[in-house]
Amino acid sequence: MDPAAAPEEDTLVAPAAGKGPRRAGKGNWSGSLIVASLTGAFGSSFLYGYNLSVVNAPAVYIKKFYNETWERRYGFSVDESTLTLLWSITVSIFAIGGLVGAIIVTPIVKFFGRKCTLLLNNVFAVSAALLMSLSLLAGSFEMLILGRIIMGVDAGISLSALPMYLSEISPKEIRGSLGQVTAIFICVGVFTGQVLGLPEIFGKESRWPFLFGVIIVPALVQVVILPFLPESPRYLLLEKHNTSKAEKAFQTFLGKDDVSHEVEEVLAESRVQRNTKLVSVLQLLKTRSVRWQVITVVVTMGCYQLCGLNAGLVIERLGRRPLLIGGFGLMIVFFAILTVSLTLQNNVHWLPYLSIFCILAIIASFCIGPGGIPFVLTGEFFQQSQRPAAFMIAGTVNWLSNFAVGLLFPFIQSGLQTYCFLVFAAICFAGATYLFFVLPETKNKTLNEISQAFAKRNKVSLEMQEMNHYSGERKSSAEQESNFTSSVDNGETKKGIV
Structure with a gap:
């Protein structure tokens, strides 16, 4: 999310080599930037919203599955209060996993990078999907609960890594709008979970495991597309000290050849950050x-x-x-x-x-x-x-x-x-x-x-x-926005997002 968004005006920006002046704002939505934001949000914040709502529709059938499993194991039906507690744990344990993910994300994004973190995070999503979707077949409600925990870890990591990645690859003129992609896809995920849970689709006793198997689709989409997109240029410049790759990443996401100003701006922000305790x-x-x-x-x-x-x-x-x-x-x-x-x-x-x-x-x-x-x-x-x-x-x-x-x-x-x-x-x-x-x-x-x-x-x-x-806070709103972007460099800012 953009912390100090400046008004999105049609201000002129430096022309690319061999081209005339370009306008900021809508003109800065390069194809790579759009693909990165949509792919990242679909495989991350969408899954967060989806997993918030997906357990609602099949609740009756899942409780029945719990009761049947309990009776098969112990020879008697589970009492109502214990069943309610088991169901409450199933729903809420997702948040505990999310808290764990939000805590561990800082060293992960610092070591692997923003894009690679999003890619590796899909291991959690696929593992959770398999556990939850196969729990009925295996006759183990513990698999469903464990899958919810793992899916929570995925959400905790993605809701921190995704806004970090989007804020570092986007021009500051549109960072406020691009940051809202995360929120939009959360709501789309919530809505999708409700729709797929309708009786006409997967909201039946025999079909509810498919609701959790669907999680694999956004994860696989992200795995297929993200490798073709660059890593965060700020991560490449400040963590990997690879100026050449950073310049190429800026050129890809900004859609222009001359990115010397952006490179110098990141380096200047880094110098300010090093002097800030x-x-x-x-x-x-x-x-x-x-x-x-x-x-x-x-x-x-x-x-x-x-x-x-x-x-x-x-x-x-x-x-x-x-x-x-x-x-x-x-x-x-x-x-x-x-x-x-x-x-x-x-x-x-x-x-x-x-x-x-x-x-x-x-x-x-x-x-x-x-x-x-x-x-x-x-x-x-x-x-x-x-x-x-x-x-x-x-x-x-x-x-x-x-x-x-x-x-x-x-x-x-x-x-x-x-x-x-x-x-x-x-x-x-x-x-x-x-x-x-x-x-x-x-x-x-x-x-x-x-x-x-x-x-x-x-x-x-x-x-x-x-x-x-500090003295830099007297800058304009747009300059403050640029300063904030540097605060997510080195993986230090946590956006527990989601």
């Missing part, structure tokens, strides 16, 4: 000048998962604040309608169709705001030295909240029946209310301007706010 998580939590920024990131990221859905390119036009609040607000409305339709569906024959519409509307509402903006805000709130710690906090809250939803929802559903979605409506309401009173608009704002907006709430003077920023 990174802040630890504990130090960030103790920093008074960013206290409310940290709280806002925690609340936003928590609501991102707790809103009940285990953002499009309009983010740069409408702004973060209206999309976040509007997205949560629409989810409240559709959660309420869904509750009514589920409660009365036995009395009115057409209400089940309204329930389906509400589910799709909730997914759409999630996509327009909460789906991607929390990651953008995390980058915009903090200076370069604080961002790695900020992303660590955001990623931890993200995965732990995911785990809490997966573990607790079956019990909430059992207790509240059709009223269970009111819990998520309440969380959305609390999140929207907090954001309405606390979150300033950050679109097209420099880091210094965002810090000033929080200064009064943090109870620090504007002068103190500025003292906490």
